[in-house]
Amino acid sequence: FTHDGRGGSGFIGQSLSQLLKNRGHQVTIISRQPGQQKITWADVSKNGLPICDAVVNLAGENVLNPLKRWTEQFKQEVTASRIETTRTITQAIRHSSSPPHTWVVVTGVGYYPPSQTQQYTEDSLGGNSDFLSRLVRDWESAAELPGTKGKTATRLVKVRTGVVLGRNGGALPTMLWPFWFCLGGVLGSGKQPFPWIHIEDLCRLLCHTIEQEGKVSGILNAVSPSAVTDTNASFTGALSKAMGRPALLFTPAFAVQMLFGSDRAPMLLEGQRVIPQRTLQSGFSFLYPNLDSALNQLLR
Ligand code: NDP
Incomplete structure (x- = not known):
């Protein structure tokens, strides 16, 4: 398998590479930096993809990096690091004489409009409510294989993930740390939906997607089954319980807005109720179907 990453070196990429190797697959990483078992983006643009069964794109500048100001330049980096890498792979697949059987682009549930009441399955409409949703729309559309639709041997899977919970990265x-100092608490009203998935379940789902050839295609929501009812407040409560620390304080919405700005604050102060409908229908079963099971394992 070739697993891409401007991402292979990242939080999800490292975990996925390890799982694929444990399952006996061979992994090549696409990165900005050359290295062992790595090729660069320039190599792919120039020479195409090496012979492989599947490609997964996990590249992307961290949108919620609080150290980066939300300038036009940073927005462009956030966009280009996803769309240009995706386009590079799409082009390479189109021009390959022996294309991979599977092409997985990992995007986000930010595609769906934030709402406290609306519930979304993979069939729901979205992609036009804010910066993030338009980014996901363009990112997924860069993954399409135009001109070869219906003729190509490559099956495209779009995995829309929620907040990925893991020990070694992500949110x-x-x-x-605020919880260790008894300073933890809800963000804003706490009523915003909290779509999430355990890192191990996400990587297992990506393996399932690659290995279940012919069974999985199109869009898959990568969120835990309980995420449809989980909120920032229920997550805060579960985290407080798992850590044995009180969650007495709260961070007011204006503080989040001051730190992250008006484009990024909604990513923390709003959310989507997402159902992993097609994911479950594809035969995938979650190891961590609710917050207690996930947080107890992660904080053990
Ligand atoms: P990381 O930030 O850990 O890693 C992403 C990788 O992208 C890096 O290892 C790096 O690879 C590459 N990268 C980073 N910045 C840039 C840049 N400016 N230009 C080009 N490449 C860059 O991300 P995650 O593993 O957490 O996430 C992977 C993907 O999944 C991202 O696209 C993210 O948007 C998406 N996602 C993640 C979620 C999460 O909760 N973690 C939730 C929803 C979606 P290298 O240095 O090798 O080039």
């Missing part, structure tokens, strides 16, 4: 580690 969770930065959320933990």
Whole structure:
């Protein structure tokens, strides 16, 4: 398998590479930096993909990096690091004489419009409510294989993931330290939906997608089954319980807005109720179907 990453070196990429190797697959990483078992984006643009069964794109500048100001330049980096890498792979697949059987682009549930009441399956409409949703729309559309639709041997799977909870990266580690000092609490009203998935379940789902050839295609929502009812407040409660620390304080919405700005604050102060309908229908079963099971395992 060739697993891409401007991402192979990242939080999800490292975990997925390890799982694929454990399952006996061979992994090549696409990165900005050359290295062992790595090729660069320039190599792919120039020479195409090496012979492989599947490609997964996990590249992307961290949108919620609080150290980066939300300038036009940073927005462009956020966009280009996803869309240009996706396009590079799409082009390479189109021009390959022996294309991979599977092409997986990992995007986000930010595709669906934020709402406290609406529930979304993979069939729901979205892609036009804010910066993030339009980014996901363009990112997924860059993954399409135009001109070869219906003729190509390659099957495209779009995996829309929620917040990925893991020990070694993503949002969770930065959320933990306030709790250690008994300073943890909800963000804003706490009523915003909290779509999430355990890193191990996401990587298992990506393997399932690659290995279940012919059974899985189109869009898959990568969120835990309980995520449709989980909120920022229920996550805060479960985290507080798992850590044995009180969650007495709260961060007011204006503080989040001051830190992240008006384009990014909604990513924390709003959310989507997402159902993994097609994911479950594809025969996938979750190891961590609710917050207690996920957080107890991660904080053990
Ligand atoms: P990471 O930030 O851990 O890693 C992403 C990788 O992208 C890096 O290892 C790096 O690879 C590459 N990268 C980073 N910045 C840039 C840049 N400016 N230009 C080009 N490449 C860059 O991300 P995650 O593993 O957490 O996420 C992977 C993908 O999944 C991302 O696209 C993200 O948007 C998406 N996602 C993640 C969620 C999460 O909760 N983690 C939730 C929803 C979606 P290298 O240095 O090798 O080039």
